[in-house]
Amino acid sequence: MPSADSPLIFHQWSKIYGPVMHLKVLGRSMIILDTYQAAVDFLDKRGLIYSDRPKFTLYELLGWQPSLTFLQYGKQFNIQRQMHQTYLSHHKVEDFKAMQTQEARTLVRNLLESTPERYEKFLSRFATGIITQIVAGHRITSDADPYLHMSNMIYEAMSKTGPPGSSPLDFFPLCVPHRAVEDDIYHGMLIPKGSLVFANIKFSCTASFASLH
Structure with a gap:
């Protein structure tokens, strides 16, 4: 491996x-x-x-067991999937288009006005910003936003625990x-x-x- x-x-x-x-x-x-x-x-x-x-033993210890992403197929999985399908149906996602367009314009402006060294940061902020608006109704407007900081911490933790061989637990x-x-x-x-x-x-x-x- x-x-x-x-x-x-x-x-x-x-x-x-x-x-x-x-x-x-x-x-x-x-x-x-x-x-x-x-x-x-x-x-x-x-x-x-x-x-x-x-x-995922380690992910369960990190508190991710209730997440639909890591649930094994069964009753709880079906309940959560139904909830997601209701909120993210083809009809409902139309409501997010204006917000996504606004965030895309902000991303393009930031990329044009910045240097390549900062591109990754802006792309990460773009993806996180869309998710936080859909899930929490919160718009990220600066690099100091606590939601962005929390997202970066989660990504760092997941990247350290996810790759093969990084944990003896699983x-x-x-x-x-x-x-x-x-x-x-x-x-x-x-x-x-x-x-x-x-x-x-x-x-x-x-x-x-x-x-x-």
Whole structure:
């Protein structure tokens, strides 16, 4: 298991072993999806099988167990998902467009008036600002905003606990993985029940408009 630059190393492995790789790590099966099509085939077309989450011992100790992101499939998961779907339905998200447009304009202005060294800070503030307005009704207007500080602290804590091998309490693949709830066959490959499945985000996403233009 690579200890650093996992997305790049997984991508290099995929050139040898193919876009879907099965690793055995600490006695657990881990499936790596290295292309967009593989990610769609598993997480969209086979979503019913791969909608579960593994148990995150360390995240539970950090107080993240109630979060929908890390809940295992079950009654509590369904309750929270229904709440999210009600508030973030196709109809409701239309209400957020004006706010998102305003934040996008602020981001562009900040980028144009700043230097490349500060780009990452402005992009982080842009993403956090949209989330805090939707969730808490609070708009971030300065770098000293307590919500922004709290978000940065959470990101730092999560980045230190999430990567593979960073904690002896559990095994953490990059990003939030899915878990197979039953055996599955994909192009002749057996995906055992309980396998961790996650997309190699850097290489399984399609190119964005910004990268193409």
